[in-house]
Amino acid sequence: MDNIEKFYKNKNVFITGHTGFKGSWLVSVLLMFGANITGYSLNDSKRKNYNRFLNYKKVNNIYGDILDLEKLKKSIRKNKPSIIFHLAAQPLVAESYKNPLKTIQTNLIGTTNLMEIVRTQKQKGLKSLVIITSDKCYLNREIKRGYKENDILGGDDPYSASKAAAEMAFNSFRKSFFLKNKRIGLATARAGNVIGGGDWSKDRLIPDCIRTIIKKENLVIRSPSATRPWQHVLEPIYGYLILGKKLYKKPTIYSGSWNFGPKSNQTKNVKTVAEIVMKIVDKKRKIKIVFKKGDFKESTLLKLNSNKANKKLRWKTEWTMNNSIRQAALWYDCYLNKKDTKKMTQSQINNYFNKK
Ligand SMILES: NC(=O)c1ccc[n+]([C@@H]2O[C@H](COP(=O)([O-])OP(=O)(O)OC[C@H]3O[C@@H](n4cnc5c(N)ncnc54)[C@H](O)[C@@H]3O)[C@@H](O)[C@H]2O)c1
Structure with missing residues (x-):
């Protein structure tokens, strides 16, 4: 598995959003x-993952807003990632839709703040910046083939637009200020619908299933x-x-944008995923499933073409879609039954990375 474990040992890594769903898994793996981890996040309710994932006491936790340029700058300078x-x-x-301005500020200006810090700070030891955006950064044309990295960006809702805008800001900084800089690699990573334990977000399918229970x-x-394109959170984490x-x-070779999604023949509809999850977490079948039309426009098809990552990074999804859904459900089943989710997290990571 690309020997990444050896590479990250004792490296200083700075993670923004480290208390969130994906952040918790990234911290746990690292x-x-x-690795020596510094995390920078809001001091918000997302911290409830703290005692469900690996030992956050080993992380240098900083609470701050990504929009606070000075604090972010100082935190990065001090921790020398x-x-x-x-x-x-x-x-x-x-x-x-409820908070369009805040969404665009956080997602666009937050990303631009980081690019600005990297541009102006010229910190010697900093060699790589990976910016997580989304599969939703593409203009959704309901096409059957998966979106490629050089497809048109777009976004009809404020979230998608904020991610497309972050991609454009990233691209402009890279082309304007970093083409001659061979010391630091800069990339954006676009992943599809990610599932796994520890996601408590509203309006996401599996967390919604768990809340009904x-x-x-x-x-x-x-x-x-x-x-x-459902995939377990460990898949894009491995890609990142x-x-x-x-x-x-x-x-210079790896800077640019990268898609991380399951193979193109792997998609499942929302109904099937909900049924697989409920079978595991609601064994006595107490919860009734009701289908209803949503309030907002949602794309019916969203697929990524990840050939670039498959070929150049030798990345591919390791778990089948069925197994990914199962692993996600098993984590929540462990949580619902008040068992040790730290152990479950650890065993899923070991299993994913083939560690004995
Ligand atoms: N989960 C998915 O299915 C999915 C799919 C595509 C893209 N993404 C992207 O992956 C990234 C992580 O998503 P997630 O699902 O873990 O989200 P999450 O909501 O679980 O976590 C978000 C994290 O960002 C931090 N944060 C939010 N606003 C902040 C601010 N103003 N200043 C500092 N920190 C702030 C929170 O404290 C939290 O740690 C995001 O960029 C998201 O858009 C997620």
């Missing part, structure tokens, strides 16, 4: 690899036939980690 992963964002489409309510499903390493070693 702690197991022996060699690799930065940027995940801090407002990540939800539905929330972006806690609240003993019907499960209401919008767009049951919409297909998504390979990318972080490659950028560090060969910045």
Whole structure:
């Protein structure tokens, strides 16, 4: 598995959004690899993952806003990272309809702040910056083939637009200020619908399934036939980690944008995923599934073409879609039954990275 464990051992890594869903998994994997982690996030309720994932006491936690340029700059200067992963964002489409300005500020200006710090600070040891955007950065034309990295960017809702805008800002900084800089590798990473334990976001399918069990309510499903490129969170995390390493070693070759999604023949619709999850977490079948039309426009097909990452990074999804959905459900089943989710997280990471 690309020897990434050895690479990250003792490296200083700075992660924005480290308390969120993907951030918690990234922190957990990197702690197991022996990296020194500094995390920068809002001091918000997302911290509830703290006692469910690996030992956050080993992380240098900083609470700050990604929009606070001075604080972010000082935190990066002080902790001297060699690799930065940027995940801090407002990540939800539905929330972006309620708070469009905040979404665009956080996602666009947050990303631009990091690019500006890297541009002006010229910190010697910093060699790689991986910015997490989204598959939703593409103009959705409901096409059957998967979107390629050089497809047109777009976005009809504020979230998608904020991610497309972050991509454009990234591209402009790279082309304007970094083409001659061979010391640092800069990339954006676009991943599709990510599933796994520890996601508590509203309006995401699996967290919604789990909330119905806690609240003993019907499960209401919008767009049951919409297909998504579901993948377990460890898949893109693995992709980000390979990318972080490659950028560090060969910045000019690997800088740019990268898609991380399951094979093109792997998609499942919302209804099927909900049924697989409920079978595991609601064994006594107490929850009724109800289908309803959503309030917002949602794309019916969203697929990524990840050939570039498959070929050049030798990245591919390791788990089948069925197994990914199962692993996600098993994590929540462990949580619902008040068992040790830290152990479950650790065992899923070990299993994914083939560690004994
Ligand atoms: N989860 C998915 O399915 C998915 C799919 C595509 C893209 N993404 C992207 O992946 C990244 C991580 O998403 P997630 O699902 O882990 O989100 P999340 O909501 O679980 O976590 C977001 C993190 O960002 C931090 N954050 C939010 N606003 C901030 C601010 N103003 N300043 C500092 N920190 C702030 C939060 O504290 C939290 O740590 C985001 O960029 C998101 O858009 C996620």
